[in-house]
Amino acid sequence: MRSEWRAPLLLTLAWRNLWRHTRRTLMILFAFALGVWSMIVIAAITRGSMEQQLDKSILNLTGHIQIHLAAFRDDPVIEHRFLPPPALSAALAGADVMTWVPRVRVPAVIASERESAGVTLVGIEPERERGLSFIPGAVTEGRYLEAPDDPGMLLGRKLAERLETGLGRRVVLMSQDVNNRVADRGFRVVGVFDTQPRQMEEAYVFIGRATAQQMLKLDDNITEVALMTTDRDHLEELLARLLVAVPALDVQPWTVLEPLLVLTRKITDVVLIIWYAIVFAAMSFGLINTLLMAVFERTREFGLFQSLGMRPAHILGQVLVESLILLALALAAGNLLAAATVYALRDGIDLTSVAEGMELVGVAPIIYPAWSAGDLAAANLLVFVLGLAASLYPAWRAARHVPVEAITRV
Amino acid sequence: MIMEHTVICRHVSKVYRQESVAVQALTDINLEIPKKDFACLSGPSGSGKSTLLNLIGGLDRPTGGEITVDGQRVDQLGKSELAALRLHKIGFVFQAYNLIPVLTAIENVEFVMQLQGMAAAERAVKAREILHEVGLDGLEYRRPGELSGGQQQRVAVARAIVSEPSLVLADEPTANLDSKTAENLMQLLAHMNQEHGVTFIFSTHDKLVMDFSRRLITLHDGSIVNDVRRE
Ligand SMILES: Nc1ncnc2c1ncn2[C@@H]1O[C@H](COP(=O)(O)OP(=O)(O)OP(=O)(O)O)[C@@H](O)[C@H]1O
Ligand SMILES: [Mg+2]
Numbered sequence: 001m002r003s004e005w006r007a008p009l010l011l012t013l014a015w016r017n018l019w020r021h022t023r024r025t026l027m028i029l030f031a032f033a034l035g036v037w038s039m040i041v042i043a044a045i046t047r048g049s050m051e052q053q054l055d056k057s058i059l060n061l062t063g064h065i066q067i068h069l070a071a072f073r074d075d076p077v078i079e080h081r082f083l084p085p086p087a088l089s090a091a092l093a094g095a096d097v098m099t100w101v102p103r104v105r106v107p108a109v110i111a112s113e114r115e116s117a118g119v120t121l122v123g124i125e126p127e128r129e130r131g132l133s134f135i136p137g138a139v140t141e142g143r144y145l146e147a148p149d150d151p152g153m154l155l156g157r158k159l160a161e162r163l164e165t166g167l168g169r170r171v172v173l174m175s176q177d178v179n180n181r182v183a184d185r186g187f188r189v190v191g192v193f194d195t196q197p198r199q200m201e202e203a204y205v206f207i208g209r210a211t212a213q214q215m216l217k218l219d220d221n222i223t224e225v226a227l228m229t230t231d232r233d234h235l236e237e238l239l240a241r242l243l244v245a246v247p248a249l250d251v252q253p254w255t256v257l258e259p260l261l262v263l264t265r266k267i268t269d270v271v272l273i274i275w276y277a278i279v280f281a282a283m284s285f286g287l288i289n290t291l292l293m294a295v296f297e298r299t300r301e302f303g304l305f306q307s308l309g310m311r312p313a314h315i316l317g318q319v320l321v322e323s324l325i326l327l328a329l330a331l332a333a334g335n336l337l338a339a340a341t342v343y344a345l346r347d348g349i350d351l352t353s354v355a356e357g358m359e360l361v362g363v364a365p366i367i368y369p370a371w372s373a374g375d376l377a378a379a380n381l382l383v384f385v386l387g388l389a390a391s392l393y394p395a396w397r398a399a400r401h402v403p404v405e406a407i408t409r410v
Numbered sequence: 411m412i413m414e415h416t417v418i419c420r421h422v423s424k425v426y427r428q429e430s431v432a433v434q435a436l437t438d439i440n441l442e443i444p445k446k447d448f449a450c451l452s453g454p455s456g457s458g459k460s461t462l463l464n465l466i467g468g469l470d471r472p473t474g475g476e477i478t479v480d481g482q483r484v485d486q487l488g489k490s491e492l493a494a495l496r497l498h499k500i501g502f503v504f505q506a507y508n509l510i511p512v513l514t515a516i517e518n519v520e521f522v523m524q525l526q527g528m529a530a531a532e533r534a535v536k537a538r539e540i541l542h543e544v545g546l547d548g549l550e551y552r553r554p555g556e557l558s559g560g561q562q563q564r565v566a567v568a569r570a571i572v573s574e575p576s577l578v579l580a581d582e583p584t585a586n587l588d589s590k591t592a593e594n595l596m597q598l599l600a601h602m603n604q605e606h607g608v609t610f611i612f613s614t615h616d617k618l619v620m621d622f623s624r625r626l627i628t629l630h631d632g633s634i635v636n637d638v639r640r641e
Contacts, residue, residue: 016512300507307469307504308522309497311490401489404469408460408504408581 010314014322017294028290029330032383035283036334039379041341041369043272045349048370050268054261059134060200061122062254063226065235067242070250072223073257076120078106078176081221082249091245092227096238100227101128104212108175110205112163119159119205121175123212126150132228134195135206142167142191149210152190156201160192167192173205177217185215272375276382283383284390291323291394303402312399319398323391327384335380342369415478416577416609417443417466422475424461424632435461436632439475443611445576448603450623451613457629459613460581466611467500467579468492480576497525501570501608503580508566509554515561516541516550519569526573540568544598560591564598571602578602580612584619596622 018025058064067088072080084102092100104123109116126145130136136144139154153171160166170186177183187207195201213219229238235253242251255262295302305315348366422439425432436458443449451459464470465477468484477484480499487495501522502508509518519537528536541550544564554562563583570578580599584592600622603610612619620626628636 012517013510013512020512301510304508304510306493307467307496307502308525309493309495309500310525311493314525404464407469408464 010318010321018322031286032330033333035279037337039276039279040338043375044342044369047372049367051370057261061133062257064229064232065227065253067225068250081223083221087245091242096230098228099131101125101132102222103224105223106175108173111172112165115163122204122206123209124206125209138193138195139191140194145208148208150208153187154191154193154206155189157192157194158198158201183215288390295394295398299406302398303407316395316399319395320391327387345369414445415442416445418478420476422472425473446607448610449625450620451627452620453629458632463579463581499576501575501578503566503570503583505582505585511554514551514553515565519572522573540572544568559586563595571608577609582613
């Protein structure tokens with residue numbers, strides 16, 4: 001079995017056969033390139049929008065990793081406070097940690113002159129929350145907190161409306177201190193924040209970290225550390241390091257804290273696969289048809305090949321090579337088109353005009369398409385491998401025994 | 411000395427079945443074609459000439475009997491063995507459409523040698539030589555569509571014999587040619603038979619073509635009715 005001749009022979013034949021019907025070949029190429037293009041571009045837009053939502057959700061006080069006392073996640077109360085050990089700040093000094101913050105997060109009741117409501121009280125370090133949560137950017141009226149011991153309070157727009165209070169007004173915050181006594185304190189509303197989803201505006205009130213500690217007699221205790229890393233999808237190393245540094249504490253990544261986000265991501269994957277499958281099904285239908293047509297037209301030639309002593313496997317290979325060239329060209333064109341499109345959309349797809357409606361389901365008003373190596377590879381591999389698989393049937397038809405009269409009939 | 415035979419047919423029969431109708435295309439054919447023979451199958455339309463050639467070439471299977479080509483029992487070979495036999499031992503020339511349309515004359519001639527695994531340089535030399543021999547100098551890079559019928563048949567002949575097969579089967583190779591071109595082609599076949607010692611079996615309706623043969627086998631209703639040597 002010598003093989004050095006085969007590739008060039010099959011290639012020359014396949015290449016020329018492909019261009020026997022230039023228009024037909026160009027049409028199927030165009031259709032395929034369009035299919036590949038739509039696969040990749042839709043994937044990039046969907047993936048981009050999903051990742052943006054994910055990042056936005058992570059800013060909703062989640063962060064990439066949170067550290068608590070083990071019992072806190074099930075029962076987030078003041079009893080489950082802890083004093084951050086020195087080993088923790090040492091472990092968090094690594095280059096993979098962008099920023100981290102201590103927080104006090106406990107249940108509380110807020111009351112205005114007219115109404116009261118149950119909320120979660122969050123004591124923050126105003127400057128260090130930048131880049132870690134939404135709150136520094138969300139104050140639309142008044143001012144942001146200025147220091148950990150800022151005496152003021154940030155109130156969500158919706159809660160302010162419900163309590164019939166507002167900027168500059170006083171409210172009373174009630175909670176439990178470390179001695180199980182009621183701790184209450186009056187605050188002036190120094191800022192009102194707006195955010196999405198709007199339930200957040202009702203759920204949280206923000207005060208300074210030191211102010212909260214003083215009010216609840218916490219001394220230097222906190223209930224939570226949240227941090228941002230350089231890469232939220234590769235946390236294993238950092239998690240392992242923290243586990244060693246603070247074995248007594250409960251260190252959890254966002255994937256555990258927010259299982260819904262992980263589910264969203266999985267659903268995105270499934271949706272994209274379904275999308276790929278639909279596009280591919282349409283494409284393979286066209287491919288099989290085109291190849292079958294080409295094979296039927298050339299029955300006599302395949303018979304000639306047989307009479308010349310070409311083995312059926314070679315004839316099969318010849319049709320597959322034709323299909324392979326077609327697929328490779330289509331993939332190249334599709335990928336190039338997609339790259340150009342995603343490049344053209346690099347400044348985002350502005351949906352602000354329809355944003356009002358979209359925001360309800362949590363889609364950002366500007367979507368930035370995001371390449372994912374996985375999506376790219378999946379689209380290309382799927383088209384290539386399944387494309388070849390789809391070509392097997394026409395190729396097999398070509399390799400079947402051609403009745404002798406088909407060869408000799410004039 | 412035992413005569414060496416390229417083709418031996420023993421009690422060969424062929425029945426075509428189409429739906430309920432059976433057509434007896436060949437009945438008890440016994441035939442021996444010695445090496446270097448230049449034999450012509452003649453007979454009226456439907457007498458079984460093509461059927462016999464196709465059976466010998468392994469393009470179709472006999473209903474009964476034995477066919478031996480170059481010592482191999484064609485009727486017993488499997489698909490890939492048949493392919494190999496055709497590739498190495500048998501050249502075909504059909505009435506028309508012998509060539510691969512997307513390949514040039516020289517590529518068509520090289521095709522079989524490529525399948526046989528011959529090195530490119532050797533192939534090219536041989537193909538050029540044989541095209542010269544069949545009188546197609548200067549037309550090497552034309553595609554079949556750019557050649558006349560006679561020129562196409564010459565390319566087919568060149569391809570059939572270039573790898574020096576034991577046997578060339580030509581089913582009405584001149585049927586689509588005018589008589590002058592037909593005569594030229596037959597001269598070429600006779601020349602190839604003598605120069606290269608290749609065994610030829612061809613079929614024809616044409617008296618002029620029959621006259622080139624050294625042996626005239628006449629078929630009628632699927633049987634050999636006459637077999638004369640004319641040397
Ligand atoms: N595939 C087939 N199916 C059914 N009958 C066939 C088939 N091929 C040939 N026959 C029949 O077998 C007989 C012999 O046919 P064949 O083609 O061998 O004759 P031929 O001598 O080559 O004729 P022609 O000179 O017209 O080419 C004819 O009766 C023909 O109708
Ligand atoms: Mg015939």
